[in-house]
Amino acid sequence: MTHTLEELLAGWITHQRWFAGKGRAITELAVEVTTPLALRGPAESLHSDVAGSSRTTDASARTHAEEQILLRHLIITVRQDSHTDRYQLLLGFRPRLPQRLQHVAIGETPDGFAYDAVHDADVTGVLLSSIAKDADLGGLRFRHMPGTQIDTSPRSLVLGGEQSNTSLVFGDAYICKLFRKIIPGVNPELEVVSALAERGSPNIARPYGWIEADVDGQNTTLAFTQEFLPTASDGWALALTSVRDLYGSLPGTTAADAGGDFAAESHRLGVATAHLHKELAAAFPTNTVEAPEVKRMVEGFRRRLEAAIGEVPPLAEHAGVAHETFDRLADIRRPIIVQRVHGDYHLGQVMRTPSEWVVLDFEGEPGQPLHERRALDSPLRDVAGMLRSFDYAARHLLSDHPDAEALEQRAAQWAQRNRAAFIAGYSAGGGRIHGDDAVLLRALELSKAAYEVEYESRNRPTWLPIPLSAFRNAVS
Template identity: 80%
Template sequence: MRQTLEALLAGWITHQRWFAGKGRAINDLAVEAATELPLRDLAESFHSDVAGSRGTTDHARQADTGQVTVRHIVITVSQDGHTDRYQLLLGFRPVLPQRLQHVSIGETDDGCVYDALHDADVTGLLLSWLATDADIGPLRFRHLPGAEIDTSPRSLVLGAEQSNTSLVFGDAYICKLFRKIVPGVNPELEVVTALADRGSPNIAKPYGWIEADVGGENTTLAFTQEFLRTASDGWALALTSVRDLYGSLPGTRAGDAGGDFAAESNRLGMATAHLHAELAAAFPTSTIEAPEVKRMVEGFRRRLDSAIGEVPELGPLAHVAHEAFDRLADTGRPITVQRVHGDYHLGQVMRTPAEWVVLDFEGEPGQPLRERRALDSPLRDVAGMLRSFEYAARHLLADHPEAESLLPRAEEWARRNREAFIAGYSAGGGRIEGDDAVLLRALELSKAAYEVVYESRNRPSWLPIPLAAFSARTTA
């Protein structure tokens, strides 16, 4: 049964991993902008697809040849009085080939609709347009000066992302399409290009981006960087270390297990300090005075109270956080702030043969763009990584039959790697001493309060991980 495009999308979008409004009814979905892309070079591949499709007659195949269109669509989705924008790349074909059946959206009067980001014949043209700085309607494709882009690799969609969609082109490039779009320049484009200008070794080389005017502002739609094909994900490396420790003989200490991660944690700390130094050099810095620090502490308390209201188990432990917040409020000293990563954890770093490389500088996607670009203490990133070590050590214990006996190993692994990371951060020029440690402790507990709510809503079996942060121990 054929439907309007808006009706099809309203039913389809709620099942997409990147859709931020899951669990809430869609009050309205409208197409705000639609740009048809020129697909001059697709006729031959389309003919092959149609000829190979099952269940179509020769007459239909002949009639369908060359009748494929692709549109870049911006939609607005209204839920509970709030409206968000999303971007889509939609293909329309009279007959959908077997290779694209898994991304079918439905049928309209314009034909079979599908998610064209999975169509390598289409997405290959994105590289061509980047290489030539093409303007297609309101869409502007731009590459960095001096960047040479090979337009021959075919694309593959990565499947692990939650809030965006990334295309890997051969072993050369990765293009991230920001599904939920917010008017303005995305922090990732801004930060990575600035760090590239400074020759930072801790980023993936940028190549280009796609932009358009949205809501009257120049807005980043996609960003293309070097694909780190020989790199290993930091989270995966840490989990391998934890598994090695859990599988070792009773009594084996984390430093004696085969996959000890502490040396890498130390190198990661040094890389993080170097990154913060480059950010401070590339962007303005400032200072927040004691009254502003007190206001920041009040924000921490509100987050904590809100978390207790949703997760009562946190209530009896909250005094630990309040004591940390009191100490921060009483320091009475200013705090230096600068541009930071903003969503820093083991899943955002990659280990290449030469160096740790940091990814995803867009900040927390759910936060307003103004907040993601705001200056903050670099210790917020440090706190995020310390929380990530706790998660790496403990999440395998969820529903584990031997969780109680393995818990001391988890605590030792987390402590060892936290200490190694902080030692590396200090050796790399990062400062954590005196009142800095007080700020770090408060930031970490505020982050843990956020995690308590998240796990309660999404992964209840993981709730003990953030709750464990509210113990009497001090931050390493």
Template identity: 60%
Template sequence: MTTSLQGLLAGWITGQRWFAGKGRAIDDLSIDSEIEIASGDPALLHLIACVRQGERRTRYQIPVGLREHLPDRLGHVRIGTWRRDDGREVEVYDALHDSALTGHLLEGMAADRRFDGLGFHPAHGVEIDTSQRSLVLTAEQSNTSLVYGDTYIFKLFRQLNPGVNPELEIITALADAGSAHVAKPYGWIETELQGEPTTLAIMQEYLQNANEGWSMALTSVRDLYACPEDMPAEDAGGDFAAEAQRLGVATAQVHRELARAFPTGTIEPPEIKRMTERFRRRVDKAVSEVPRLGEHADVAAEAFDRLADLGHEIPVQRVHGDYHLGQVMRTMTDWVVLDFEGEPGQPLAERRALDSPLRDVAGMLRSFEYAARHLLAGHPNAAALEGRAREWSERNRAAFLAGYSEGGGRIRGDDAVLLRALELSKAVYEVVYEARNRPSWLPIPLAAFR
């Protein structure tokens, strides 16, 4: 049995991890754009689909493959059978899993091609090896990434918003400035949505032999938990403090590079007060959903009161916006920062807005807390290990802050007031998230209010 391409996509899209409208019925799915990148068998179509759920309309990018006969290796990404306008029946599937089709993306980028409004662009001065074969990474939630050989990582944005993605802006500017802390950009794909150039995908150097910060931190925590209780954290195998300090230096250097590459500004005291009011409203809303937070609301209120009383301006600039241990990789030489797109669920204008660099610092400090404590969830000796978790977190937070200052980052005087408020605001968000998604992890953000 065949059905329309829109009908096939409507039945398939709700099961994809990157679909943002889970739990709500789809009222309509239309195809805003259909561009043929490669013809024949297999063929490659680039689709932009618009999903309507109530008043909400969301665009998604969906490259699909078409084959008369689908091989077993692609059966897990089959979308359905479709009768084309010429009467031929074809099998429709997620093209990103087919290396016979994803090579066209590399070739288009290397050749600086255009396909009826779809632009493939190489970065300035690069050569792209089009012989590399792709493999889909499975860990991502909001995007889909391919690794080509051991050379490139290609990130395709599934949910589309009109405008240039902040990650493309930032990695291009920092690479042009010679930054050692970004992966080399190789190219991007763009189209036009609502009259604005819109980023569809970005390709960068694949850091094959690098280690993720989160994994390194967890290894360190496990090593500490396995040591005798009277052994100090600095003597335990896998101590992370030296790396935390280097990460702080790298973070400060990236902030300085961003301040040189993009405009900067200040937030005046009246805007600071409005910001603290937003923080307070977030607490009130969170307490109504997670009553356990109410026991600690006075801690947040005190921190926000101190911030509101600041009588001077706060410097702002472009920042990462979603900074944590999962966004950094340790290469043989230094730390590299990834994913400058900000929080994917926020509008592009907010993600590109100037902010205090201490927001990134606060995000990383919260990440150290998570690394120290998340292994305690469900652990039979959680109470006995609580002190060890606190010791690891305090040691690595201090090392990171020392490195940040060493690298030229500003944390002095009243900066500590802003940093504390930003940390607690982040923890409030975490409380709501964990209550909804991982209740056993709720003690982690609640510990921030002690």
């Protein structure tokens, strides 16, 4: 029995990590736009000329079908009852699928075996080469940053572990992130990183180019290419190494005495975060939030807390301290300064290079509308996110640890030491946290912890003690 490409895609897409509609039946899948990108033979280089690549149904092309690889960019719509999302796909078509690509097979079509071509380094070079020369292929526009030179020779490798996007690493020079779920408009990551690069910020990876198209009449970012940092270390991994060193040290060893003390790096990260916020405030407009809007913000915090209690009733006995903090925030009469922020800030979003902390992933929460991700907010929201991340780094290893109870004191000590170092660094870098700012920061952190309670209850119950500890240890 043969299947249409749409039928094959409907069966395949639900198993992809980046597909946002898991758990809901697909009522319709349609190919909205198809753009030929390349036609390649065994002894040929990629042809990215649209006119040439679109002649895949000519008699001459069919004569050499055994030798050819077709590459097509697709924008598809997926309907699940009343909910509709768009996704972008990079599909390859081969007469025979080699063993190395069997794991990304989609199915057999009249054009050959279809597969997820982001995993095929034989064809993905067309993305980099098209960005380098500002190519227009059908409705796709490939653009490079002014003043940059791109080496198009490196082959690509898919970076693992991503949930909502797919990133291709080209050699040790570039990383190209494909935004799988398409939301009309300019992606905040392109917008923010470009602006910070113009200001010469040392805390970002250099941008090289992007891919865009018109979707619903809006210029829409499909992919973003930046400098790859092969010698940098992930902040989350560095923090966990420090925690493991402390857990494995002799009884009585403090976080300050353990061999992998992370506090100096936490301080440097705080300084870098403050500098980043100053650059964002200079690159984009700022504003103030007056008392009535602060009260509405507080009501939102209370609703989130009540929702978390509904999900995890034992939280109720610790909720009083949160309400006291929210009350204090509601009583603040001075305006709160708001600006562009990162929006999804934690240890997994920062990399330590030999010289500096570099911040990644400025796209914000992928599930939120673009206007919300671009919205001005207090920079202390980022600070609160990082403080919560220190708690997670300290405690998540305890979820299945045989000595969890005995190590809890060390976990609390590590978290407190690194939180304090980060705050000190943020203040030293020019970030403001005093007086009413401290009240706002605490409220933001407890609201974030309430969200985490809901999330962990639904997805990782063994991690639930981590956000609950934020309420048990809170001091209003």
